[in-house]
Amino acid sequence: MKSRLHDLIALADEPSSEKRRELLRGVTDLFFTGDAHNQVEMGLFDDVMSQLAGEMEEAVKVELAQRMSQAATPPRGLSRVLAVESIAVARPILERSSALSEDDLLHVARTQGQDHLRAISQRASVPSSVSDVVIQRGDDDTVGVLLRNEGAVLSRAAHEAVVDRAAANPALHEAVIDRHSLPVDLLNEMYFMVESKLRDRIMAKNADMDPATLEAALSAGRKRVAALDGALPADHAAAEAEFRALKARNGISPQALAGMLRGKKQTLFLVALSDLAEIDFHTARKILERRELDALAIVCRAAAFDRALFLTFALLILDPADDVMGKAKAYGELYTA
Numbered sequence: 001m002k003s004r005l006h007d008l009i010a011l012a013d014e015p016s017s018e019k020r021r022e023l024l025r026g027v028t029d030l031f032f033t034g035d036a037h038n039q040v041e042m043g044l045f046d047d048v049m050s051q052l053a054g055e056m057e058e059a060v061k062v063e064l065a066q067r068m069s070q071a072a073t074p075p076r077g078l079s080r081v082l083a084v085e086s087i088a089v090a091r092p093i094l095e096r097s098s099a100l101s102e103d104d105l106l107h108v109a110r111t112q113g114q115d116h117l118r119a120i121s122q123r124a125s126v127p128s129s130v131s132d133v134v135i136q137r138g139d140d141d142t143v144g145v146l147l148r149n150e151g152a153v154l155s156r157a158a159h160e161a162v163v164d165r166a167a168a169n170p171a172l173h174e175a176v177i178d179r180h181s182l183p184v185d186l187l188n189e190m191y192f193m194v195e196s197k198l199r200d201r202i203m204a205k206n207a208d209m210d211p212a213t214l215e216a217a218l219s220a221g222r223k224r225v226a227a228l229d230g231a232l233p234a235d236h237a238a239a240e241a242e243f244r245a246l247k248a249r250n251g252i253s254p255q256a257l258a259g260m261l262r263g264k265k266q267t268l269f270l271v272a273l274s275d276l277a278e279i280d281f282h283t284a285r286k287i288l289e290r291r292e293l294d295a296l297a298i299v300c301r302a303a304a305f306d307r308a309l310f311l312t313f314a315l316l317i318l319d320p321a322d323d324v325m326g327k328a329k330a331y332g333e334l335y336t337a
Contacts (some may be wrong), residue, residue, distance in 0.1 A: 022055065027052065028068075031049070032067070046075035046076065046078055050077050050078045053078060053081060054081070058089060061085055061099060064090045068094040068099075069090075074097055076100075077213035080218060083100060083104065084107075084108060088110075094108065107118055108120060109137065114142050117138045118145050123143060134146050144241065147176060147178075148179075159182055173194045177194060184205075205212060236271070239270075252275070257269055257309075258309065270284045273303075277299045277300070278303070279299060292336060294320070297310060297335045310331075311332060
């Protein structure tokens with residue numbers, strides 16, 4: 001090693017870029033030779049390779065990053081330098097290097113672009129603090145990569161953030177549903193957001209759960225939905241009182257709900273639908289406001305409303321421009337399905 005070291009020292013005096021590349025490769029080879037290096041040696045390797053790497057073109061840095069990403073104890077300073085280079089250089093370091101600390105990853109996550117965030121999201125282990133930043137700054141593709149990595153630790157707040165985000169981004173639905181660490185209440189909150197095949201997955205997960213645990217989770221989910229939904233409508237108390245009076249006097253038939261919609265008594269309709277379908281007011285409100293016909297079909301089927309009543313609801317809820325009558329057959333098939 002000593003003769004090799006003398007050769008490298010001689011190369012250090014050479015000004016040409018070709019000789020400098022040869023020097024960097026020589027020092028790198030020397031780093032991977034022999035036993036583990038002591039603290040002083042590591043410091044020297046780190047300083048020399050960091051300085052030389054800064055002078056090299058991208059192709060040389062890519063080669064260096066690939067090698068250093070596989071080292072058991074790579075130089076931290078060099079790794080930090082490479083981690084903020086172009087993604088071609090940074091990717092292997094961000095995905096695999098053990099040299100980067102949580103603070104290093106946070107720095108990259110806060111200052112670099114989507115490619116760097118995606119590379120961090122594929123690490124074997126991603127701390128929850130780093131996941132928080134990825135979810136905050138990442139686009140849908142990046143967040144999807146993070147969600148599919150079960151080695152990424154997500155806090156309760158992070159799980160809530162991705163569920164809220166998925167409400168407006170169908171591209172995230174499958175990644176959220178399949179996330180093993182997703183709390184049960186948030187899993188079931190996704191139910192009315194997603195298409196039928198994903199609903200089947202949610203129901204399959206529920207079937208494997210202890211009933212008491214599931215009910216507790218659903219109760220927690222209803223409270224979160226209520227909190228997100230905000231204040232009740234100003235006429236909610238009056239609608240509740242009117243509904244109780246009607247129910248005590250004559251009972252409420254499913255068909256009576258259509259009359260409430262026709263009469264523009266939306267809050268009364270939601271109170272009645274919640275009671276007859278045994279769902280919470282806020283879920284019913286969300287379905288109506290978003291005009292989610294597939295979710296409404298599920299609620300109507302669960303409440304044993306007939307198909308004609310469901311189609312009446314659709315006619316009254318949807319915009320005339322949606323050509324409800326022209327699509328009645330398709331909506332009827334939706335109800336049956």
